Structure formats: structure tokens, C-alpha cells
Amino acid sequence: MPTPANILVEGPGGERExxxxxxxxxxxxxxQSASMSSLDKDLEVLxxxxxxxxxxxxxxxxxxxxxxxxxxxxxxxxxxxxxPKKMDKAEVTALYQSLPSFVAPLKFTNVTIEPxxxxxxxLCTYQGNSKMLATGLPYENRYISRISMxxxxxxxxxxxxxxxxLLTALGGTVTAPKA
Numbered sequence: 001m002p003t004p005a006n007i008l009v010e011g012p013g014g015e016r017e018x019x020x021x022x023x024x025x026x027x028x029x030x031x032q033s034a035s036m037s038s039l040d041k042d043l044e045v046l047x048x049x050x051x052x053x054x055x056x057x058x059x060x061x062x063x064x065x066x067x068x069x070x071x072x073x074x075x076x077x078x079x080x081x082x083x084p085k086k087m088d089k090a091e092v093t094a095l096y097q098s099l100p101s102f103v104a105p106l107k108f109t110n111v112t113i114e115p116x117x118x119x120x121x122x123l124c125t126y127q128g129n130s131k132m133l134a135t136g137l138p139y140e141n142r143y144i145s146r147i148s149m150x151x152x153x154x155x156x157x158x159x160x161x162x163x164x165x166l167l168t169a170l171g172g173t174v175t176a177p178k179a
Contacts, residue, residue, distance in 0.1 A: 039115060042149045046113050046122060049154060054108040054128075056100050062093060066153035071095075077163040079172070103139060106130045120149040132169045139169035 045064050052060030071087045082098070084091060111126040123146055130139045141161045148156035164174055 038119065041152050042115075042120060042122070043113060045149065045152060045154065046124065046147065050108050050111050050124075050126065053096075054106050056103075056105050058096050058099065062096055064154050065089065065092065066150050066155040068150070068155055069153075070156050072156075072158040073161070074158070075160055075163045077167050080163070080167060080170070083166070102133050104130045104133060116146075122147045122149070132171075135169065135171045137169045137171065139166065141165045 049061060049064040051057075052064070067089060069089050069092055071092050072085065073083055073087075074085055076083045076085050082102075083095065087095060106128040107130060108126045108128055112124065114123045115121070116123055123144070125142070125144050127142050128140065131137060132139050143159055143161045145157060145159045147154055147158075167174065
């Protein structure tokens with residue numbers, strides 16, 4: 001059975017709205033037989049996460065995380081200790097509380113949330129359009145994340161993005177080796 005993917009669309013006046021994107025087919029999983037209230041609740045929590053994080057509503061974003069949250073950002077360059085490659089609840093809380101001091105609102109757009117075959121698992125893609133406060137440089141990145149839900153909250157968040165984009169927005173440089 002198909003299920004809708006969701007996308008956050010920003011209108012010309014800056015208004016934001018979640019809308020239906022397209023139909024996805026999840027083979028071997030009958031979405032209709034899954035608890036629709038569980039799927040609906042997960043989608044609502046994920047929408048809330050992207051909305052609050054986009055606006056840097058730190059308390060709102062943290063409220064979407066399970067107590068056992070693990071966040072992974074495996075492509076973060078080693079020279080950026082401010083974003084560890086793997087974080088537990090305390091580290092995630094510290095990182096999110098520090099966000100407003102170094103980045104402008106992230107302004108996520110083109111957010112898609114696609115349920116995967118296993119209940120409570122989602123693949124999300126999105127773009128951010130911000131700037132780093134210390135450098136004034138734009139920070140525009142694209143992300144793909146696999147998110148796992150438990151008890152109506154995000155319990156695992158594996159975020160993949162271009163770490164070089166983050167590094168250069170923070171004022172760093174990358175030099176290719178000479179041939």
C-alpha cells in the first residue's frame with residue numbers, strides 16, 4: 001500500500017506548510033496494517049523536530065528526543081570538535097543549546113519524510129539555508145538522515161551532510177594535494 005511522503009514548502013512570503021509530495025510504495029510492508037496512529041504520531045514528531053530545529057527553538061527540538069537518543073554525524077571532519085561524530089543525550093543537549101550562539105536559524109526547506117519498511121524507521125532529506133554568526137558566511141547544506149522512533153520520540157538520528165560546507169562556513173579552507 002502506498003503512503004504519503006511529506007515535504008515542508010516555503011511560500012514566497014516566508015510562510016511554511018507541510019504538504020503531500022508523492023506516493024511511496026514500501027514493498028513487504030503493508031502500511032495500512034500498521035497502526036496508523038503510531039505512523040501519524042511519528043510523522044507529527046518528525047515535523048515538529050524539523051520545524052523547531054529550523055527556527056532554533058532548542059527546547060522544542062530537545063523535547064522530540066527520547067532519553068536514550070544517539071545522534072551520529074559520521075561525515076563531520078575531524079577538525080570540527082564542536083560536532084562529535086557520535087553523541088549521547090547529554091552531548092546532544094549541549095550541542096543544541098549552543099546552536100543559537102554560532103548559527104542563525106537553519107531555515108530547513110524541501111524536507112521529505114519517507115517511512116521505511118520497518119515500523120518506526122524514516123529516511124529524511126532536507127536543505128538548510130543559514131549563516132554562521134562568527135564569520136557571517138552563508139551555511140547552505142543538504143542533508144539525508146535515517147531516523148528511528150521509539151515511544152513516540154526520536155531515539156536514533158544518523159545525519160549525513162557535506163562536512164566541507166560546514167568547515168568553509170566556519171572560515172576553514174580545504175586545499176587539494178598537489179599532483
